Structures are given as C-alpha cells and as structure tokens.
Amino acid sequence: MTSKTEDVWLPFPAEEIEGLPDAYRYRHWDGEEEFPADPAACVFYVTPYMKSPEVTLRPLAHMPDLRVVQTLTAGIDHVLGGLDDLRPGVHLCNARGVHEASTAELALTLVLASLRGIPGMVRGQDREEWRSGFYDALADRTVLVVGYGSIGAAIEDRLAPFECARIIRVARSARTAPHGPVHALADLPGLLPQADVVILSTPLTEDTRGLAGAGFLARMRDGALLVNVARGGVVDTNSLLKEVESGRLRAALDVTDPEPLPQGHPLWHAPNVLITPHVGGSSSAFEPRAKRLVVRQLTALAAGEPLANTVLTTG
Template sequence: MSADVWLPIPPEEIEGLPEGPRYLFWDGGEDGEQAFPGDPAQCVVYVVPYMKRWPVKVRPLELLTGVRVIQTLTAGVDDITARLSSIVPGVQLCNARGVHETSTAELALTLTLAALRGVPGFVRAQQQERWQSALHPSLADKNVLVVGYGAIGAAIEDRLTPFEVARVTRIARSPRTTARGVVHPITDVLSLLPDADVVILSTPLTQETHGLVDAEFLARMKDGALLVNVSRGPVVDTEALLAELAKGRITAALDVTDPEPLPPGHPLWQAPGVLISPHVGGPSSAFLPRAERLLVDQLTRFVNQEPLRNVILTTEANGR
C-alpha cells in the first residue's frame, strides 16, 4: 500500500520534496467537486486546500482513515477544529505559522494607514474627478493595542515601529514578557481599551475569542478610535459593530467579516466609517514561497520521523 501525500500545489512545482511518499495534487477544483486523486484511506498527510470554501476543505476528512498529519496553509485552524469528530484519533493538526506573518502584517498596516489617512474618500473623489483635500489623522504618535500577540501580532509590531507610534500595547491569551516588553493577558483587554487610538485584532478564533469584540468592548474604545480586524470575522459581533459605526464614534477597517463572504445588501457595505477588504491578508506574492518552504520542511520531518513544527493538537479517540 502506498503512503500518499495530498498537496494543493502541484508537486512538480515544489522543489526539495523528500523521496518516499507518493505526492498527489488535490485542491478541490473550481467547483469544489474535483475527484479525489487517490484512495483517501492511503493518504497519510493531508494538506488542506488554500482559499477554498469550508465544505471543500473538510470534504475528505471522514474518508482519511489512515491520515497521520493534517497541515493547513492558514494560521487559523478553526475550519478543521469545527470537524474534529470526523478525524481519526492520533492525527497531528499543524498550522501555517511562519507563512502569513509578512503578508498579513503588511495588510494590517495598509488598512490602518488607509483608514486613518482617508484613502477611501480619495478614491471616491477621484472617481468623481473632485480635488478633495482635508486634514486626516496620522499613525505617528498613536497608541496601538494589538489583540493577539502571536507571530502575526509580533510582525505587525515590527511594521508599526518605523511609523513613530507612541506606544504598542500587546495582548495574548497568556501573559509573558518579551524583548519588547510586557504581553498582557486577554482578561486585561477591557481595561486597556480606553487608551488605544488603534485596536488591531490578530487573534485566532477560539471559544474564548468568539464574539470578543462585543457591545461592551466597543463601548470601551475611545472616541475616534479605529478598529482593524485581520483575524477572523466572528471575533467581532457584527450587530454591535454596526450600532457603534452608526453613531460615528469609531471607525473600522475589516479584512474579515461575519458573515463571510459579505453578501450584497449587507448593511456593513454601506456603514459609515468602514473600509472592507475581501479577506486578503494571506494571499499575496509572499504566500507561495513561504508555503512551499513550510511543506518541504514538514514533509522532510515526517519522512525522517522527526518532530513536526506548528502542532496545534493531536486528535483523541473522541475527536478532540
């Protein structure tokens, strides 16, 4: 019986894959109904297709009876953890830490600068051939609160530093001290919000962070503050955000929404003071070379029976 590895990137395009497994290409296809490339029972490593709908990503799970590793190409693994009961026990679930930091941090900074400096208004004025000059806030001298200080949060701070921000305050699930300073626990977030001019969300979606940005969270934000979300849509309570945006008290820049994709006619499209990008934090020219390096490293480790990187959890008999 062969040991198959399912890859969402054609294997001939990835240099350095270790010998041993049979590499098969499967990304779900354009309509998500692409036939499986081989017997799912012979797949030992399943690399989850990137930028595909949730049903496509989880479609093979129940059939992967011999799988030992599930590797996502996203930092978040909530798509897969939502179907843990479909996965056989003993499977290592790994995320793509190291792949998206550069691209997502770039977009977080882009959204922050664009929203503060009024770029959406400039675009609308250009389309109408109007020369519309105005005074806009600068990122310089602002207090920035980064909620979710993992690898992406740290990369965001890397890019904030040259812009002469007054202070970066860091929040993560667990408190710690880094070379840059203190990382506060998530339980401190409400007390830290009133001092923040910009709040950037880069936290994973978990039971703890689902709906974290609710009416109370938003009410604690200072007048004129900007909320930037490059994490997951359900971290923010959409109805609570719409209510706060309608008051004109805060603004928002969102790469992710709830629901997602945001359907035509949804009130977020026309809400005042909101800039929306269509979940493009990860997909950029920076993605593919970093994804390929991760896959080569992980598969080399797998073939050599060495510890894998980025292991989030190992499934148990009850699918948890």
C-alpha cells in the same frame, strides 16, 4: 521505513515544489469534486487554501491512515469540525511562518489608509474632486494589538518606524516578549480606552468568538479605529454597525461575519468602514513560503523527526 504506497495530498502540483522527499506518492487536490485517488491511502493531507470548511473536511472521514493534517492558514478553526472523524494520534499543524509578513503588511495598510482618509480620496478621484484638508496620522498614536502571537509581533515590527506613542500588547495570558510586556485578555477592559487604534489578530476560539462585542466596543475611545485581520467571528457585526453608523468609531475589516459579505449587507455602505476581501495572506509571499513549509514538514515526517507547528494531536 515509509511505504511507496503512502499518499500525500497537496493543493499544488508536486512538480511545482522543489525538494519534496521521494518517500511518498503525491496527489494534487485543491478541493475539486472528484478525489485524485483513494483517500484511504493518504497519510499527509495539506488542506486546500481559502476553501470552505465543507470542501476542506470532505475527505477526512475517508482517511483512516492519516497522520498529519497541515493547514496553509494560521488559523485552524475551519478544520476543527472534522477532527472527530480522525483516529487518535493525528497531528494538526498550522502555517505559522507563512502569513506573518503579508498579514502584517495589510494590517498596516488598513491602519494608514483609514487614518489618512484614502478611501474617500479614491472616491473623490473618481468624481474629480480635490478633497484637501487635515487627516489623522499614525505618529503619536497609541495602538493596541489584541492577539500577540507571531502575526501580532510582525504587526508591531512594522509599526515601529511610525513613531507611535505607545504599543500595547494583549494575548491569552500575560508574559514578557522581546518588545516588552504582554497583557492578558482579562486586562482588556482597562486597556481599550487608552488606544486610538485597536488591531485584532487573535485566532478564533471559543474564548475569542464575539470578543469585540458591545461592551468591548463601548470601551473604545471616541473616534478610535478598529482593524480586524483575524477572523470575522471575533467581532459582533451588529454591535459594530451601531457604533460606526453613529459615527463614534471607525473600522477597517479584512474579515467579516458573515463572509463573504453578501450583496446588500449594511456593512458595505456603513460610514467610515474600509473593507478588503480576506486578502491578508493572499499575496505573492504566500505560495513560496507555503511550499517551503510543506517540504520541511514532509522531510521531517519521512525522517521520523518532530513536526513543526503542531497545534493539537487527536485522541
């Protein structure tokens, strides 16, 4: 039996979440300076959404009885630096199932907006300029999805009606998925020259940090579009700047390195670059899905059942 003295920290007020089990005492904390209670009583910590690693990790060293760290992001790179403060056996769970639809929508938006020249048309509207002409279509193009997890698969689902010539899938290791074969990361050098659009949706790990560097970008065909809805660190910013400033490549970036992108950074005004401020998961779809995930996880914990989305266990 769980104790009524066990706390759960939530970034949403508990009264706004239907179905929470009554086995726990709920504390609302979304990264404020003061903690809502003694962290030592916390057994289940739902991290604040889109806060800095410094904010997110601050309570961990004070949570000796913690059992679960639940992120509300698909990526976990922002919490890895605090795991050494935890006792063995703590489950780190991500938000698989929460962001797929929203991130895939944005990926498709960035592809279409970039190919059809929408940013330039918006600037033309501001100046009352009629910018007619021919623009690139997604139809008959080859798209390479790098990072074929649940988000990558959701991106392919949304690409399907657009009559792409081919969709190439790449993940850490080769396998067969419902839509077709998935290539290994090691195959990228031979696949990149085939693609008109390259979409990055891979987690940020030691293997993927700087993945889209000078060699990767050089293998992309002239005029190709790089779309990043993964993490900024997957792309080497200086290498990308050289390619877009030369006019050889185009880019659409929901994430950047550094992030937030500071004023005066050359990416802001680089030619053929579309930037959105890391809003892949920040849509109306986020909150209800995040709350349902939290309820499912806490219900499982209270019942002594396995948790979903466990990425690793400390120890």
